C-alpha cells in the first residue's frame with residue numbers, strides 16, 4: 001500500500017489567497033480580508049481593529065444589519 005503523491009496533489013489544489021483591503025464601516029480603519037476569490041460578492045468578515053463583524057457585498061464593506 002503506497003500513499004506517495006498525496007502531498008504533491010494537496011499542494012496543487014491550494015487556492016491562491018487574495019488580500020482585499022476594506023475600510024471597516026464601524027471603526028473607519030483599514031482591515032485586510034483574505035479570500036481565494038478575486039471578487040467577494042457576499043461574505044461576513046471580522047475587522048482586525050475592532051473585532052466586530054461587517055458585511056462585504058459586491059466587494060464593498062457595509063454595516064451588518066441585524
Ligand SMILES: [Zn+2]
Nearest residue numbers: 024027047050
Ligand atoms: Zn472595525
